[in-house]
Amino acid sequence: MKARAVAQRDSLETALAKVGYWIAAGLILDQLVQVWSSVDGFDLAVPAWRFQVALLFSGKALVLLLGAVVAVATARLYRPSRQTPILRGVLVLALVGCLVMAGVLAADGAAVAYTIPGAQFRGFTASRLRGIGLLIGAAATFWGLVRVVRPLPEDSRGMEEALNRSTSTPPKTTQPQP
């Protein structure tokens, strides 16, 4: 009875890990598609366009972070993971993206501020500061996640054990010294 429970738990854990990556990909894809469909055209040379994109991204930062957390939790659950280097790459990319967007909000915000009518200026400044704060917070969290995904000694030990189990060779044991 116990063996059955263990076998089923192993299979379900692997399945949940695979589905976890799908969920993370879905969360991130949804946010990216939302940003893409909300942006007017594509013009990197216009500060207002860059500012709009950065502001939209800052609004999606928390859900993107949630997707990243799901992916990292999945990677920790599914230890012998080939996806770990890809995941680290994506996290580093997200970290750099957040910092760049925060920079855009700070730099281009100053250029865009002249075009904002006086009555709306307070709201504009508030959303700009909120965006910068959110993006810097998200960047810090992405940095933390990058550190979590880094392969730890326990991970390699776990993988070695898994390899030993799969090849049916007994694990190395240290002989007691006479």
Place this chain on the structure above:
Amino acid sequence: MTSSTTLRGLRVVLYAVSALILVDQVTELAITALPARLSDMQWRFGLFGLFAGRATPFLLADGLVLATALIFEDSRLIRPWAILHLILALPLAVGLAVFGLDVVQLGRTVRTGAERGFAMAAVRAGVMGLFGLAYCVMAGLIVFRATRKGARRHAADSSEQSLLVVTKGRS
């Protein structure tokens, strides 16, 4: 220290949160979409767009149910949940096909200046609809196979053990 009562309570709370997210999303969809006008092309287009726009909460609720079922070893729930995904894939595939046809037909009637907005909305709904379909099929298959694999592995293990017992008994 966690007692079994606390864990049971946590399980109920996690399922309740998932159910709340799902009910909230479905209710909002229903309020916006009703009364149903299935013969109206624009209504069908709007409904699919609304559905695709709610991918994030649906995914979160689904992930929460699966994670809770795994943590608390609710194998009785996991299998029907996987089958539900496979069943949901069918109307989603039909909806996606109808949505594609509606986009082609509606695209001709869109007024000048609104083409870009229409195309963006269509692409967004199409991408998320395709992802939803792929997710339902993959999640359903992965989890369904896992429940079968677990049972099979147990059967193989137990037959191997009984064989060993028989061989030992003979020697």
